[in-house]
Structures are given as structure tokens and as C-alpha cells.
Amino acid sequence: xxxxxxxxxxxxxxxxxxxxxxxxxxxxxxxxxxxxxxxxxxxxxxxxxxxxxxxxxxxxxxxxxxxxxxxxxxxxxxxxxxxxxxxxxxxxxxxxxxxxxxxxxxxxxxxxxxxxxxxxxxxxxxxxxxxxxxxxxxxxxxxxxxxxxxxxxxxxxxxxxxxxxxxxxxxxxxxxxxxxxxxxxxxxxxxxxxxxxxxxxxxxxxxxxxxxxxxxxxxxxxxxxxxxxxxxxxxxxxxxxxxxxxxxxxxxxxxxxxxxxxxxxxxxxxxxx
Numbered sequence: 001x002x003x004x005x006x007x008x009x010x011x012x013x014x015x016x017x018x019x020x021x022x023x024x025x026x027x028x029x030x031x032x033x034x035x036x037x038x039x040x041x042x043x044x045x046x047x048x049x050x051x052x053x054x055x056x057x058x059x060x061x062x063x064x065x066x067x068x069x070x071x072x073x074x075x076x077x078x079x080x081x082x083x084x085x086x087x088x089x090x091x092x093x094x095x096x097x098x099x100x101x102x103x104x105x106x107x108x109x110x111x112x113x114x115x116x117x118x119x120x121x122x123x124x125x126x127x128x129x130x131x132x133x134x135x136x137x138x139x140x141x142x143x144x145x146x147x148x149x150x151x152x153x154x155x156x157x158x159x160x161x162x163x164x165x166x167x168x169x170x171x172x173x174x175x176x177x178x179x180x181x182x183x184x185x186x187x188x189x190x191x192x193x194x195x196x197x198x199x200x201x202x203x204x205x206x207x208x209x210x211x212x213x214x215x216x217x218x219x220x221x222x223x224x225x226x227x228x229x230x231x232x233x234x235x236x237x238x239x240x241x242x243x244x245x246x247x248x249x250x251x252x253x254x255x256x257x258x259x260x261x262x263x264x265x266x267x268x269x270x271x272x273x
Contacts, residue, residue, distance in 0.1 A: 023107055023133030023173050024144060024181025026050075026166040029081045029098065030067050031252035031268040035241025036216025037230025039200040042152060042162030042190040044123070046270050049083040049096040049113055052150035052164040052186070053125025056092045057115035059085045065250075065270030072261040076102040083270075091116030094127070108132040121154040131181065133173060144171040144181060158192040162202075170207065183207045188214070196220040204234075228254065236264060248272045 030047030033040035040051040046065045048055025063085045071077035081098040094113035101107055108131065115125030126149045134141040150164035166184040173179045188202030200216040216230035216239075226243040241254020248271050255265045 023142060024131045024146075024167070024171070025100075025107065026148070026182075026184055027079060027098065027100065029079075029083075030065075031241055031254050031266045032228070032243060034069060034236075034256055034264075034266045035228035035230060035239050035243075035252065035254035036200055036218065037214040037232040037236075037239050037256075038204075038234065039188055039202040039214040039216040039230060039232075041150070041164050041186045041188040041202050042160045042200060044152060046083050046085050047081075047268070048115075048125070049085065049094040049111070049127070050081065050098065052152065052162050053094065053113040053115050053127045053148065054123040054150040054152040054162065054164075055115070056085055056094045056113060056125055057117045057123040058152075059087060059092055062086050062273040063270050064273070065268060067266070067268035069264060069266040071264045072258070073263060073265070076104075078102075104136040106134050108134075123152040125150050129167075131171075142173045144173060146171040146181065160190045161187075162189070163187045182209075200230075230256075232256075241266075 028038040028040055029050035033047060033051055044055030044058035046059060046063045065083045067081040069079045079100045083096045086093045092115045096111045098109040099106065109129055111127050111129045113125055113127035115123060117123050128147050130145055132141055132143050146167040146169060148166040152160060152162045154160050164186045167181050168183050170180045170183045173181055184204060184206050186202055186204045191199045193199055196219060198218045202214045203211050205211040212234045214232045219227045224245045228241045230239040231237060236256035236258050239254060239256035241252060243252040250270045253267045255263050257263050
């Protein structure tokens, strides 16, 4: 009983703050993004399969990754994600899957992406998504198909700009009413302040909601180890984390923090083949 009250109170807070929609949301994914305050639209890595598909074009090797976030230390609000990136001569293919929630309420996503480089400084990506939303107690399941797309452009040697749009057609969640998944637009940049310090910033706008702003800072200690921190006007105000690369493995861990609901630890690991 006490556990159900905690879960219900958390969900009410998230809905009130505008951080949970009726379903079909697009969640920033990967510990790198979470550690940087979710300022990830200009980053190119395996988790671009969720954050900006254009970044997949710069993944040079086949890579498999898994990510998990334990939102506010409540397992019913856990988010798991899997990504597989496969470069070919003409571009890069990406397959991704995500699951949020628990048996009483959950959201799932399966997606297929393709990205390629145009010239030396422009990347473009497109992805098709199959989304499900399930609510127990007789409410049933909802399914919809949508798409998302993004670009990443190198403006100078130090400055990279990224833009991404999710569900621009505002796909319907139900045929019986005008309930729709959110359309989300993100715009941001990555700027190399020095050889080992990078500043990242992003703004995200959802239809009928105020824009949120994310800011992150990454410090590369050496070729294998990185420290990260971020701030956001969204649900998680502060974030921090670290990344380590050894051999074919890339490991990232960290946590974000909300002053009311507490910590949300996260971790991701990927392997290059």
C-alpha cells in the first residue's frame, strides 16, 4: 500500500510538471546524455538512435549497447533501452528498442533508422518508430507509427550544431478521441572550449508546452576517461557522471537529481565489433 502511494504521488508530480504525457513520449537515452542535462542533440554516438539519428552516420564500427535509468529510485519508473548500429558503405543503419514502466503501465518503442554523411560536414538521419502504450485494469493497449529525423552540421572546427524533430505529424494515440503523442523539436550545439573541454547546450520545445533548456559540460581527462555535469529546466535539475573506454567497451555511469523526488541513477554500456 505504501509503495503504491509513493508511485502514485510520483506520477502525479511528473504529470503536473509536464514531464509525462498521455503516452508515446520520446525520452533522451544513454548515460552520456543524462549526465549532460540531456543536452545531446549535437552528440554522435550509438545513443543517437534515440537522441538524434543523424549522429549514427559518424559511428564507424558495428556497436551494440544497453542503457538503464532507475528514475527516482522507483523501479516501476525504470527505463531500459537497447541499440544496435551497423555501418555499411552507403551509410549507417540503426535498430533500437525501449521500455518504460511496469506491468500496470508501460510504454514500448521499436525503431529502424538510416543515416549518412553528405560531404565532410553534414549528417542526416531518418527513423521510423512503432510505439505501444499499455494501461492495465481494462484500459487496454494503444499503438501508433510515427517518424523522427535530424541533422548534425559542423559550422567550424570547434562548433557543431544539431537539430531533431520527433513525431511531427502528432500521431493519434486513440481513435475514439483526439489524444495524440507529443511532437517534439530540439535544437542545440556542441562547442569545444579547448582540446579537452566541451560545452553543450540544447532547447527542447513540445507542442502546447513551454520550451526547456539543457546545459552540459564534458571534461576529457585522457583518451579513455571523461567527467560530465549538466543542468536543466526540466524534471531533473542537476546531473553528473563519468565515462570510461577500455578496449572495445564504452561504459558510462551517473545520476540526475530533483530536489523533491531525489536521485535517478543511470548507466550504459556498449561494445564495438
